[in-house]
Amino acid sequence: MSSVAAARTEWTYRDLVALPDDQLRHELIDGEHVVTPSPNTAHQSISLNLVRLLLPYLDQHRTGQLLCAPFDVKLSLFTVLVPDLVFFTAERFARVVNEKHATAAPDLVVEILSPGTRRRDKGRKRAVYDREGVQEYWIVDPEAQSITALRRPRAGGGLTDVTTASAAAGGVLESPLFPGLRIPLRDVFRRR
Numbered sequence: 144m145s146s147v148a149a150a151r152t153e154w155t156y157r158d159l160v161a162l163p164d165d166q167l168r169h170e171l172i173d174g175e176h177v178v179t180p181s182p183n184t185a186h187q188s189i190s191l192n193l194v195r196l197l198l199p200y201l202d203q204h205r206t207g208q209l210l211c212a213p214f215d216v217k218l219s220l221f222t223v224l225v226p227d228l229v230f231f232t233a234e235r236f237a238r239v240v241n242e243k244h245a246t247a248a249p250d251l252v253v254e255i256l257s258p259g260t261r262r263r264d265k266g267r268k269r270a271v272y273d274r275e276g277v278q279e280y281w282i283v284d285p286e287a288q289s290i291t292a293l294r295r296p297r298a299g300g301g302l303t304d305v306t307t308a309s310a311a312a313g314g315v316l317e318s319p320l321f322p323g324l325r326i327p328l329r330d331v332f333r334r335r
Contacts, residue, residue: 153174153175153221154174154175154176154221155174155220155221156217156220156221156223159171159176159223166181167179167180167181168180168212168213168225169225170223170225171221171222171224172222172267172268173222173271174222177263179257179260182227182257183257185285185334186257186285188333188334188335189255189283189285189331189332190211190227190255192330192331192333192335193228193283193326193331194209194211194228196330197230197326200324204321206232206233206320206321207230207232207233207236207250207320208230208231208240210228211227211228212225212226212227212228213225214229214244214245215245216229216244216245216248216249216252217244217245217246218247218248222275223244224268224271226253226254227254227283228251228252228253229245229249229251229252229253230250230251230253231245232320235247235249235250247275247276248275248276248277250277250278250279250320251279251280251281252272252277252280253281253283254268254280254281254282254283255285256282256283256285256286257285265282269293269302272302273301273302276295277295277302278294279292279302279318279319279320280292285332287309288309288311288328289309289328290307290308290314290316290328290331291304291306291307292305292306292307293305294319309328310329310331310332313327313328313329314327314328315327315328316328316331
């Protein structure tokens with residue numbers, strides 16, 4: 144359940160940071176202001192499960208930094224997204240993350256679909272992540288209990304559908320960003 148703000152001239156990052164803190168997720172997609180309500184309980188559980196599954200690996204291997212929403216990814220003056228989870232390699236984190244936001248695309252973006260964001264996450268935001276150089280994009284579908292991993296197979300190439308794994312089929316998610324890590328999807332969608 145999201146809404147697009149009333150039509151006006153292109154919004155900029157300055158307009159976005161001037162908004163009062165209303166506990167909603169405000170994003171800019173090519174100058175268009177998009178507002179999304181806070182995520183539901185299932186969405187939050189999935190996000191926490193992914194963090195729990197990734198952190199032990201990152202603590203052991205020290206390959207980068209995982210950040211959770213709300214965290215702004217400022218891709219331009221007119222495009223500021225707030226993904227559910229982002230991962231930056233250590234080298235990239237040092238270059239593009241400051242105290243307020245990221246100034247370039249993460250290596251990994253995770254979006255957890257909700258009824259109000261499903262179309263945008265799979266369409267407009269996917270196109271922005273592709274255009275901006277995200278190396279890997281996980282689209283998490285709570286209804287289907289599946290994750291589609293899109294990867295950039297080569298420099299200059301686009302994000303392509305690599306695999307969709309489901310909890311019902313005993314699916315396991317693996318990523319070149321986390322060598323040796325196997326994430327059972329049943330653990331991602333487990334309710335605690």
